[in-house]
Amino acid sequence: MMTWTCSLLVSLSLLVVLITTDTNAALVNVALGKPASMPSIRGLTWTADLGNDGNADDNFFNNHCFQTDTEMSPWWQVDLQDVYYISQVNITNRRDCCTDRAANVEISVATDSPSNWTVVAFQEGQMGLFKSFTFDTVTARYIRVTLRNEESIFHLCEVEVFGEITPVDDCADSPCLNGGVCTDGINSYTCQCTQGFYGNNCGQALVNVALGKPASMPSIRGLTWTADLGNDGNADDNFFNNHCFQTDTEMSPWWQVDLQDVYYISQVNITNRKDCCTDRAANVEISVAKDVPSNWTVVAYQEGEMGLFKSFTFDTAEARYVRVTLRDKQTIFHLCEVEIYGYKLKSA
Template identity: 30%
Template sequence: PERAIDGNRASNLGQRSYTNIARGGNVIQSSLYEKEVPERAIDGNRASNLGQGSCSVTNNNFKPWWRLDLLKPYQINTVTITNRGDCCPERINGAEIRIGNSLNDNGNDNPRCAVISFMAAGTSQTFVCNGMEGRYVNIVIPGRREFLTLCEVEVTGQALGNTAPTDTNIARGGHVIQSSLYEEEVPERAIDGNRASNLGQGSCSVTNNNFKPWWRLDLLKTYQINTVTITNRGDCCPERINGAEIRIGNSLNDNGNDNPRCAVISFMAAGTSQTFVCNGMEGRYVNIVIPGRREFLTLCEVEVTGQALGNTAPTADSHIQSSIKYTDCLFFGGKFGQINTYTNIARGGNVIQSSLYEKEVPERAIDGNRASNLGQRSCSVTNNNFKPWWRLDLLKTYQINTVTITNRGDCCPERINGAEIRIGNSLNDNGNDNPRCAVILFMAAGTSQTFVCNGMEGRYVNIVIPGRQEFLTLCEVEVTGQALGNTAPTGDLYHLTWNVIQGGNVIQSSLYEKEVPERAIDGNRASNLGQRSCSVTNNNFKPWWRLDLLKTYQINTVTITNRGDCCPERINGAEIRIGNSLNDNGNDNPRCAVILFMAAGTSQTFDCNGMEGRYVNIVIPGRREFLTLCEVEVTGQALGNTGPIGDLYHLT
C-alpha cells in the first residue's frame, strides 16, 4: 500500500521510483583503493567512517575521478555529497561536480555545476544544479594528486521527457489555509496529489473574489526549498493567476505574505503546470498571494520539493534574519524603511597584480567603472609575462556568490581566454593555488560576464592566466557574497550576463532639461548628474520610463543604478513592470519588483524569474516625484531562442 503514497505518479505497474536517482545508476572510478569500490557511494548509506564499509576511495592519483551513469539524460536539480568523517576531510577541497552527456576526458569535460570549496568531516552538503541536463555526473579533483573519497552521492532530478518528478513532493505532508473560502473549494484540494484542472473535478482550491487573496502551506518545519510547481485552472479564466507571487520563509507577518519572494507568475496557460526554481530558499511557510488587486485565487495543485533543515520554530521577523544565498530572493517584501542593498564587495578591498604595464594600476579594475577602452583609464593591465595574475584581498573571509569581469573593448579581447578565477584563503603561489571557481572560455570585446561561484569561501579572489605568456587586462571586477557569520545578503546573483537592452528603444513620461531616456541604456553606470549618464523626468505624478525590446523576451534580471550626487531616496517605491501591454503606457503590466531602498550611486539587481514581455517599465506610483535612472540593465532570452542572447556566456 505504501506505493500509493510514495509521491510518484508513475502509472505502469512495473515502474519503480527513487527520490535519489543515483541509486539506479552505474558507477565507475579512476582507480580502486583496496576494496573501496565506487558502488559504496550510492548504497543509500551516509556512514562516513572508512571502516564502516560505505565509502568509495580512489588511489592517490593525479586528477582522480568518480562517475555516475544515470543510463539516460536527466535534468539534475541537486547533488548531495557526504564527506569522510574519521580522517582527512580536506582531501575533498577543490573537487568539481560536472554534468553532461559527453565522455570526453572520462566525462570530466562536461559543464560544471559546482566546486566543493570546503566540507567538514562527516558532513553532507547539497549543491543546486538548476536543471543542468546530462546522463553522467562526475566528481573530479583537478590539478593535483589526491585520494578521492565519497561516502555518499545523492542526486535528484527528472528524466527528460518524463513529467513525473523524482523528488519527493513535501507539500503532501503539510497543513494548508487560505484567506477565504469559495463554496466548498477547500485549500487542501491544492495538495491532494491530483493535477486535474477543471473546477468540477473537485481538485482545485479557490478563494472568494477578495483584495490580495492568499493560500499558505505550513510544512511544519523549516526546509530548503528547491522548486514550487503550480497547476492552473483549465476550464476557465486562466489569467486570474497572472501576477501571483510565491513567497517562502519562517515569518507569519501579514499571514506569511511578507516573506522573501521566490518568483512571480507572469502568465500560465489554462490547465498547465509550471515549475519555479527557488534555489534552496529557507522556510517553513510557502505562500501564494496575488498582491495589489481583487481576484479569485485558484490553485489546482501545488507541489514543493526540498530538504528539511534542523530548525522547526518560526520567528517573528525571520524574513529579515534568514540567510539569503541565491538569486531568487533579491529583495524583501517588507515595509518601506527596511534597508536592502546588494553591494559589490570588491570596492572595499585591496588589490595587487604580478606586474605593472605603464600606469594601468590594479585599482582601476575595482573603480566601479565598466569603461572598456584603455584610453578611458579604467582598466588594469600587467606586462606581457608568463602566468600573469591580479589579486583582490577582501580583508576577511566571504562566501562568494558571483564574480563579474569586464573585458577590454578597443583591442585584443582574446587575451582573456583561458583565464581562471580562483577563490580561497591561501597565498600559496600568490593565491593562484586556491580552488577554482571558473575558466573564462571566451568574452567578446567590451562585454561583461558573470560567473557563479556557489558560495565558495575565501578572502582572496585571483584572476590568473595559466600556462602561457600574456597581458592580463581587467576593465572591471565585481564580486558579490556575504561575510562569514553575516546573514544579510551583500550581493546579487546574475543568471545571464548579456544586456539585452542594447538594441531597445526608450521613452519616458516627461523630460527634465536634456536628461534624455537613452542615457539610462548608454552602458555607463556613472551616477552623478553632471556626468551626463542619467535620464530624469520632471517632478510629475506617477513618472515612468519604458524600454521597448522590440520583441518578447523571458526576462531574468533587471539591474538599476541610482543617482549618486543627490537625493537617492527619490527611487524608493519605484516598481519594475514587465509585459506586452501598453495599457497605462505599460504600467499595468505584471510587477517584477518594488525598489524599497537604494543607497546613493549603487546598483541593485532584481530577479524576474523569466517573466515574459516586450516592455520593461520603471514607474513610481502614487506620488509626485522626479524619476532618475543612471543605468538600466536587463538580461534574458528571446522567446523561441534556446541560446543566450549575445556572445558565449559561462554558467557554473
C-alpha cells in the first residue's frame, strides 16, 4: 500500500510538470545544467549541480539530489548566465526519507548580482514531495531557494526554473542614438557609434578639437602660408585666398598641432589644395602622441595621392599631439584645413 501511495504521488508530480509545461508552451527550463552553488555540502557526493541536472529521481541514494550541512536558513542557488523572464519554479523533494525538512520554502531572484534578492514566492510549512511555485513574471539572472528561518540540513532532488527561452533583450528599446548599433549583454548593452558621435548611447557629437590650437611645421615657404592656417576653421581650398599652410621642400614634411590637453580622437579630416599641385599630398600618415611630441604612434595611412579631401577614421586613441606627414616624400607640403574630431571625458 505504501509503495502504491508513493508511486501515485510521483505520478501526480510528473503529471503536474507535464501539464504546467504544456500550458506554458513558450517556457523552458532555463536552469538546466547552469552553474549552481550552496553554502556547504554534507559529504562529497551530493553537490549543488545535482539540483538542476535534469534528473528528478527523488530517491536520494540514486545520487541525483543535493544536500547541505546543517545551516541556519540553508539555500541553493543557480546562475542562469543571462537575464530571463521567469514565472515558475518547480521543486522535487526527497521522498525516501526526511521529506519534512523542506519547510518554509522561499524563492527569491536577483538580476544584477547574487545579493540584491527579491522574494517572489513563499510556502509556509512543509512543501511535500513536489511544489510548483508560480508568480508574476519577473526578470532574473540568479534564483535562490531558501528554507526561511529553518536550522536544518537542506536537500532537494530537482529545481526547474521556467522562463522564456529568449533572454531579455537590452537593445529592445533602441538605446543607441544617431544610428549607433546596439549589442545586447547580460543586463547591459554596448553601443557602437557611427562616425561623428560618442558616449554610452552615442548621444554626443564629436567636435573639432584642433580648431585654433597651436600648430607647427619644420619650415615655411614664404611668409604668408603659416602653420596656423591649417586649423583656422576655414577650409577654402584655393591656395591664394590665404587659408592654407605650406612648407619648404622637405624629406617627409609634416604639420602638427598641440591640442593642449589629452583628448579621445577617432577621426581626422583633411582638405587639400585644389587650384594647383594636388598630387603633392601623397603617402599621408596620421600619427599621435599623448605625452610629448616625439613618441609617435601611427593611427592611419593613405598610400598614394589622397585627392582633394580625405576623412581618416580609426580606433579611438588618446592624444595631445597630432601630426600629419607625407611619408618618404621629398616635396613641398601644403594643406588647406586639418580637422581633428574627438572629445574629452569630464572630470570625475
